[in-house]
Amino acid sequence: MKEKIEAIRAAIGSEIGQTGSRKELFELKMRYLGKTGEISALSKGMRDLPPEERPEAGKLVGDVRKWAEELFASREEELKAKELSERVQKERIDVTMPARFSPAGAAHPVSLVRAELVDIFGGMGFDVYEGPEIERDYYNFQALNIPADHPARDMQDTFFVSGEYLLRSQTSSGQIRVMETKKPPIKVLSPGRVYRSDSDATHSPMFHQMEGLVVDKNITLCDLKGILDEFARRMFTAETKTRLRPSYFPFTEPSVEVDLSCHNCGGKGCRICKGTGWIEVLGAGMVNRRVLENCGIDPDVYTGFAFGIGLERIAMIKYGIGDIRLLFENDVRFLKQFRG
16 A cells, blocks of 8 residues: 555656646646546555554555645646736737727718708607518508509519518508507608618618608698708708609609709709709608508598608718718728718
8 A cells, every 4th residue: 555655646746747737737636636536546445455454544545635635736826827927928918009090980871861860850749660671561562552453563573571571662661550559640750771672873672761651630731841841951951942743652642752952053953963953852742541541540530641751862962972882882981981
């Protein structure tokens, strides 16, 4: 027994100095002090000794275990200090070096336009409602007076998720949800992303809309004109004028296209307005009786108007952007122009 203990002492003393990390030290410790280690094996082997030799052998094994534990603890502290010193050296920062440049961020032009529109119409009493982007066919088409066989559906190719669900092609679906759950008077904005299968310099398959809805007693087209006049003055210049032209939308009757006098030339004619002095910006009209009926609102008591604004369209006009694709390319050279 004594010979085995002395051999273990010598082996530990020799090998512990060769450990270069705490991982290696732990593995060595387990080899001698673990449950199946060599010192633990000595304790288990005492059962084979004569009874009179067991007390002395037990003392020897206890002494070598205590000595080994203290030695391993001391070595662990040495290695811990060594590893910390190496880490400090490796991660040292030279505070005299120039700092890394972190440019200030900027809000995207579409986000700027959205925030400004919410501020403008919020000041006129509009609430904001954001509906789901994956919408039911009923809310996106049927409730808006666009049944399955309606020719208006041919005007926009739609991304269908399944037979009943689709990526909404207009945020008007949010207006239907509001009218179903809230009784007039209603004054709400429905901003958000919409999707249509269209892509060129002035169209994107994904873009942003903000649609407005007002429903109350005695609402007329004059009320719509007044609100759009205020929008034009606050979004562009105090001299900006609006013009309504007859148009057609299934969910409004009568329907109008809304033009603004060109803020660049003041209506005299330039490259931006293609010499006409006017720029088409949005569609609007009086809410169709059938749409009100679909939402449980009596069209003989209440009337309303709705309008839809393309945020990219407003951003392109306001900031003189010639290609809608610039708004989606995340080119830092383009985006940094809107900083501040």
